[in-house]
Amino acid sequence: MTASAETPSSGSSRSSGSLLYDPKVRSIFFQVALILAVLLFFGWIVLNTMANLRARNISSGFDFLGNTPGFQTVTTLGTYLMDVSGRAITYLDVLKVGLINTLLVAVLGIVTATILGFVIGVFRLSNNAVLYGFSTVYVELLRNTPLLLQIFFWYFAALRAPWVPDARGKVSFFWDNFHFNITGLYGPYPLPQTGFGATLWALVIGLILTFVMRWWAKKRQDATGKQFPIFWGAVGLILGLPLLVFLLTGAPLRWEAANFVQEGPVLRRGFQKGEGMLIIPELIALWLALSLYTAAFIAEIVRAGILAVNKGQTEAAHALGISQSKNLRLVVIPQALRVIIPPLTSQYLNITKNSSLAVAIAYPDFFSQVQISLNQTGRAIELIVIAMLVYLTFSLITSAIMNYVNSRMKLVER
Amino acid sequence: MALRHLLCGVMAVGFGFAAVSTPASAQTSGSTLSAVKSKGRLDCGVSQGLPGFSNSDSAGNFTGIDVDLCRGVAAAVFGDPSKVRFRTLSAKERFEALKSGEIDVLSRNSTWTMTRDTQLGIIFAGVNYYDGQGLMVPASLGVSTAAELDGARICTNTGTTTELNVTDYFRSHGMSFELIAFEKTDEVGAAYEAGRCDVYTTDRSGLAAERLKFADPEGHVVLPEIISKEPLGPAVRQGDEQWLNVVKWTHYAMLNAEELGISSENVDQIRDEQAGLVSQGQGNQEIQRLLGLGDDFGAVLGLPKDWAYQVIKQVGNYGEVYEANVGPDTPLKLARGANALWTNGGLQYGMPVR
Numbered sequence: 001m002t003a004s005a006e007t008p009s010s011g012s013s014r015s016s017g018s019l020l021y022d023p024k025v026r027s028i029f030f031q032v033a034l035i036l037a038v039l040l041f042f043g044w045i046v047l048n049t050m051a052n053l054r055a056r057n058i059s060s061g062f063d064f065l066g067n068t069p070g071f072q073t074v075t076t077l078g079t080y081l082m083d084v085s086g087r088a089i090t091y092l093d094v095l096k097v098g099l100i101n102t103l104l105v106a107v108l109g110i111v112t113a114t115i116l117g118f119v120i121g122v123f124r125l126s127n128n129a130v131l132y133g134f135s136t137v138y139v140e141l142l143r144n145t146p147l148l149l150q151i152f153f154w155y156f157a158a159l160r161a162p163w164v165p166d167a168r169g170k171v172s173f174f175w176d177n178f179h180f181n182i183t184g185l186y187g188p189y190p191l192p193q194t195g196f197g198a199t200l201w202a203l204v205i206g207l208i209l210t211f212v213m214r215w216w217a218k219k220r221q222d223a224t225g226k227q228f229p230i231f232w233g234a235v236g237l238i239l240g241l242p243l244l245v246f247l248l249t250g251a252p253l254r255w256e257a258a259n260f261v262q263e264g265p266v267l268r269r270g271f272q273k274g275e276g277m278l279i280i281p282e283l284i285a286l287w288l289a290l291s292l293y294t295a296a297f298i299a300e301i302v303r304a305g306i307l308a309v310n311k312g313q314t315e316a317a318h319a320l321g322i323s324q325s326k327n328l329r330l331v332v333i334p335q336a337l338r339v340i341i342p343p344l345t346s347q348y349l350n351i352t353k354n355s356s357l358a359v360a361i362a363y364p365d366f367f368s369q370v371q372i373s374l375n376q377t378g379r380a381i382e383l384i385v386i387a388m389l390v391y392l393t394f395s396l397i398t399s400a401i402m403n404y405v406n407s408r409m410k411l412v413e414r
Numbered sequence: 415m416a417l418r419h420l421l422c423g424v425m426a427v428g429f430g431f432a433a434v435s436t437p438a439s440a441q442t443s444g445s446t447l448s449a450v451k452s453k454g455r456l457d458c459g460v461s462q463g464l465p466g467f468s469n470s471d472s473a474g475n476f477t478g479i480d481v482d483l484c485r486g487v488a489a490a491v492f493g494d495p496s497k498v499r500f501r502t503l504s505a506k507e508r509f510e511a512l513k514s515g516e517i518d519v520l521s522r523n524s525t526w527t528m529t530r531d532t533q534l535g536i537i538f539a540g541v542n543y544y545d546g547q548g549l550m551v552p553a554s555l556g557v558s559t560a561a562e563l564d565g566a567r568i569c570t571n572t573g574t575t576t577e578l579n580v581t582d583y584f585r586s587h588g589m590s591f592e593l594i595a596f597e598k599t600d601e602v603g604a605a606y607e608a609g610r611c612d613v614y615t616t617d618r619s620g621l622a623a624e625r626l627k628f629a630d631p632e633g634h635v636v637l638p639e640i641i642s643k644e645p646l647g648p649a650v651r652q653g654d655e656q657w658l659n660v661v662k663w664t665h666y667a668m669l670n671a672e673e674l675g676i677s678s679e680n681v682d683q684i685r686d687e688q689a690g691l692v693s694q695g696q697g698n699q700e701i702q703r704l705l706g707l708g709d710d711f712g713a714v715l716g717l718p719k720d721w722a723y724q725v726i727k728q729v730g731n732y733g734e735v736y737e738a739n740v741g742p743d744t745p746l747k748l749a750r751g752a753n754a755l756w757t758n759g760g761l762q763y764g765m766p767v768r
Binding site: 070071072073074075152156159160166167182183265266267268273281282359360361362368371372375376 | 555556557562563564565566567569572574577578581582590591592593594595596597598601604605608609610612
């Protein structure tokens with residue numbers, strides 16, 4: 001470090017005095033020195049840890065990720081997408097399965113918590129005593145009990161409900177297409193046939209055309225003042241166009257129904273593994289608990305956001321002759337969203353992180369897969385580092401998306 | 415949650431550092447036996463509630479074969495089996511509690527494995543109960559052997575050898591299965607009882623104990639197959655052979671007593687009979703050695719001469735302890751099986767006192 005400071009000063013040929021007293025050079029020197037010190041510190045920690053692990057004959061390194069784990073993971077979206085059956089899997093696969101399962105429950109939870117939270121939040125502002133009372137009780141009850149307790153409640157409530165048949169029985173609904181029993185919710189699984197790709201392309205084209213249409217409609221409105229029914233246009237392009245293509249290509253999609261067997265060996269009866277779509281009760285309980293719990297927080301955020309919009313805004317809108325529904329859509333909600341979005345981001349991050357409670361009810365999310373691997377391999381440091389990096393990445397991506405939305409929504413200052 | 419487990423990770427590293435100092439401190443702090451004697455009680459690590467092995471009633475009285483082994487050690491050291499303080503430990507805490515000196519002996523249905531004997535700084539003193547992993551199913555399924563379990567949904571604990579054993583077993587028999595692994599034992603039992611899975615798997619003694627917690631214990635059957643070896647026994651710290659011997663020979667004394675037909679009921683009578691014969695150079699030499707009538711086998715352990723007599727008199731022989739806690743007349747109804755004496759075709763074998 002001293003050498004780096006002396007080198008530039010000795011080689012100096014500038015006439016503006018000694019480099020030693022140049023504030024710019026000095027600040028660069030101290031910044032480089034600080035970075036070096038931080039790097040040395042972390043390097044020392046890593047080397048020290050490795051030396052100590054070696055001294056204690058504790059194996060370290062990431063080579064275990066290629067080893068074969070001696071256990072099996074319950075069938076979920078993760079095991080389906082990773083196609084773990086019938087081949088030798090590795091610890092890396094085990095972690096990937098967990099990753100997919102965490103993303104699944106986080107996305108599901110975010111969508112339902114947002115919808116439910118907005119509805120409950122609006123109820124909280126309602127003049128209707130029943131709606132107000134219900135939403136108040138809902139928020140206070142769910143916000144003030146621990147999430148882990150709620151997860152257990154929904155899980156065992158679902159398993160022990162008297163109307164849930166056992167593994168060899170079923171209750172069917174929606175014209176015998178969907179069924180449930182204690183082992184989960186079963187439904188038909190879509191199997192795309194040849195030619196289905198055209199429908200997907202139609203969807204992509206529909207999305208692009210929607211953006212073009214929006215741009216054109218705005219331009220036309222700016223020029224002529226005429227409005228165009230953008231919503232129905234979008235429905236037609238995004239839903240109608242792919243549907244048309246789908247029907248024209250001869251509906252190339254087959255539905256694989258869940259297979260329910262009533263004969264044969266007793267443990268082979270019931271729904272057959274790998275046929276149809278299965279949602280396991282652990283996922284349902286976790287999804288329900290995360291959504292309902294977080295919705296209580298989101299409801300309060302929504303209520304605060306709407307209350308933050310001054311009543312004068314509505315009155316001004318009415319004075320301009322803007323209708324009640326347009327007032328809500330164009331005046332109140334855009335302003336409320338400015339208040340809502342930043343705390344909403346925190347709630348989305350919370351859902352992702354809280355999903356690690358899944359281990360309590362045997363849902364194989366990322367953290368439970370990390371924990372099982374940790375117990376079986378003993379690579380505590382490596383696995384905790386992986387887990388931290390993964391959750392950090394999830395959180396940063398969520399934040400980035402929400403910050404983008406926020407920047408679109410915030411007040412445009414001139 | 416993530417933070418909590420991060421802390422666990424940090425603590426695990428911390429324990430790693432602590433492990434360096436453990437052997438050094440064990441050498442300098444002297445023998446466990448003299449430490450136990452000077453504090454006047456034995457600190458014994460037991461489970462958090464496993465009927466038959468270690469379980470406490472509402473009044474705080476502990477019962478079980480793991481508990482009685484500790485009482486036996488206390489009887490050998492102090493002549494008083496009540497001088498034990500029981501510490502309930504979770505599976506995660508148990509080995510750290512022993513290594514740190516918080517307890518003197520770990521008697522907590524722990525499986526004797528090579529890893530534990532060689533890498534944790536502890537050593538097993540014997541096998542108090544020969545166990546094996548078993549499979550339990552609801553009687554209503556009408557299943558009688560494990561071969562009929564193709565397609566079963568199985569509930570178990572995560573991160574245990576149980577999970578690995580059952581996967582091995584089903585894969586090597588070419589049977590399909592679905593493994594649902596919970597973090598805690600209570601949830602395994604609750605999910606199985608609710609019908610989420612067809613099979614509950616853990617150690618066979620554990621199955622018998624867990625079954626007692628069910629609403630209808632008779633409605634479940636344990637299948638005859640044993641899919642792994644689970645020798646459960648007491649463990650002590652490495653580097654203190656004297657203390658290892660005290661625990662080991664207490665266990666052997668209880669086994670030898672059963673083999674010689676000495677129980678807590680007849681020990682006084684037998685001792686009186688043999689005491690009269692010692693001076694004549696007659697009688698059963700084995701019994702005389704065990705009961706401290708002949709040569710002194712207590713001093714070599716650092717114990718009183720009548721150490722084994724106290725164990726038998728105040729706690730009982732192995733058979734008595736077994737019958738009282740886990741045997742066919744108890745709620746657990748476990749037959750002796752592998753835990754019968756070697757003379758009866760079992761595996762329990764007390765090394766000779768001579």
